[in-house]
Amino acid sequence: MQKTITVTVNESVETHQVQSxxxxxxxxxxxxxxxxxxxxxxxxxxxxxxxLLDGKAINSCMTLAVEVDGHQVTTIEGIGDVDRPHPIQQAFLKNQAVQCGFCTPGTILTAVSLLAENPNPNEQEVREALAGNLCRCTGYRQIIDSVLAAAAILPKGGGQ
Ligand code: FES
Ligand code: FES
Structure with a gap:
């Protein structure tokens, strides 16, 4: 069955037919x-x-498109790009927290969600927030360091 949804994705309003x-x-x-x-x-x-669904990190493989009707979704494309990287992306580059990069968009969006909620996390809180983001390459040390480094420089009151 098909349904029409309207969702704001990276500030663009999108109306599409989706399968249920x-x-x-x-x-x-x-x-x-x-x-x-x-x-x-x-x-x-x-x-x-x-x-991000309304600013909170979610697994998009476990969410139906019909569930985001009327909501706001942010993907990594809406966070920053090569010309204007987000401070968390800059921190990942500086700390060499990216190797193959497959996990990186999800990890960065989880970090954005964490820092919006908790602008001054300690290491344990970062580890807990990122527990659902598996990385097969970095060993996590560089990722944790990057999130803590970004937290130190981001304006308080929102990681986005
Ligand atoms: S692809 Fe969604 S959690 Fe692994
Ligand atoms: S950088 Fe390769 S899986 Fe994380």
């Missing part, structure tokens, strides 16, 4: 051509597909 069983991840990647959110496990275990 289409995931948000599939909608973003296939319908909107926003491929920053990655398809990893597709079962809520790896965090590669994390996007």
């Amino acid at each position: 069983n289409q995931t948000l991840l599939n909608f973003l990647r296939e319908t909107l051509d926003l491929t920053g959110a990655k398809e990893g496990c597709n079962e809520g275990e790896c965090g590669a597909c994390v996007v």
